[in-house]
Amino acid sequence: MRLHADRLYAVVIRFGAPGGEAEEIVQETFVRAWRAIGRFKGESQFFTWLYRIAINEAKRHMTRRAAQLERVASDDMALESIGDRAPSPQLRAEHQDLRAALERAVRALPMDYRIPLVLRDIEGLSTAQAAAVMQLREPAFKSRLHRARLAVREAMEDYLDVEDQA
Amino acid sequence: MNGGPIKRRIFMRQHRWTHARLSDYLDGELSHRDEERVEQHTRICPECSRLLATLRGTLRELMGLHDEPLPSVADGVIERLRRSW
Ligand SMILES: [Zn+2]
Numbered sequence: 001m002r003l004h005a006d007r008l009y010a011v012v013i014r015f016g017a018p019g020g021e022a023e024e025i026v027q028e029t030f031v032r033a034w035r036a037i038g039r040f041k042g043e044s045q046f047f048t049w050l051y052r053i054a055i056n057e058a059k060r061h062m063t064r065r066a067a068q069l070e071r072v073a074s075d076d077m078a079l080e081s082i083g084d085r086a087p088s089p090q091l092r093a094e095h096q097d098l099r100a101a102l103e104r105a106v107r108a109l110p111m112d113y114r115i116p117l118v119l120r121d122i123e124g125l126s127t128a129q130a131a132a133v134m135q136l137r138e139p140a141f142k143s144r145l146h147r148a149r150l151a152v153r154e155a156m157e158d159y160l161d162v163e164d165q166a
Numbered sequence: 167m168n169g170g171p172i173k174r175r176i177f178m179r180q181h182r183w184t185h186a187r188l189s190d191y192l193d194g195e196l197s198h199r200d201e202e203r204v205e206q207h208t209r210i211c212p213e214c215s216r217l218l219a220t221l222r223g224t225l226r227e228l229m230g231l232h233d234e235p236l237p238s239v240a241d242g243v244i245e246r247l248r249r250s251w
Contacts, residue, residue, distance in 0.1 A: 002244055006236040013237060023243050030247050099234065102227050121228040127195065146189040153217075153224040160223040 025057040105155035113148035
């Protein structure tokens with residue numbers, strides 16, 4: 001339970017929800033999931049649905065409180081809390097910089113591009129699964145994913161150069 | 167007639183085609199034939215070759231985010247969920 005909730009919490013934060021709201025979203029998503037659990041045949045169908053509910057909840061929250069989302073500060077705190085909890089020896093400092101820059105680049109994407117990238121590239125869903133979560137046809141999903149990746153790549157170019165030479 | 171402009175046009179067509187398919191290439195979602203087409207072009211196009219390498223690096227780093235320590239939902243929230251579960 002704790003593991004599933006924390007996993008979904010990380011995803012919802014990356015979708016762009018500020019920390020406090022992300023907890024609410026996780027809670028609402030699980031409560032809905034519990035109510036509907038009889039409708040699902042397999043585990044994969046259930047998780048597809050769980051992510052979809054989380055996306056809808058996240059979007060609903062963000063529309064409702066669009067103005068507050070503009071306050072990047074709380075958003076920053078929620079995202080950085082992911083890295084902050086890492087046991088980070090000095091050796092990993094450079095890598096932490098890269099990770100922080102990467103999180104910023106992901107967060108800078110518009111929602112419709114950020115979600116495909118989070119689901120496919122961070123959460124590791126297959127193209128078919130992630131497209132199903134978003135209720136998009138695969139070609140439409142792939143085209144958004146490609147554009148999202150290109151944007152993140154561009155933001156990360158300098159960091160990647162350093163990495164490649166190392 | 168001069169073959170230059172025609173070659174250039176073919177090159178640019180391959181460039182646009184490849185550029186749009188680099189993600190599919192990295193995801194292993196192209197046919198064998200299309201994979202070869204991408205490889206053929208990236209061998210002679212510095213821009214696509216660099217794009218491919220940095221895109222590959224970006225994906226590797228994004229995958230790494232999955233293994234970052236998870237943030238924790240507050241204990242109270244978990245308690246409430248356990249009760250309703
Ligand atoms: Zn090219």
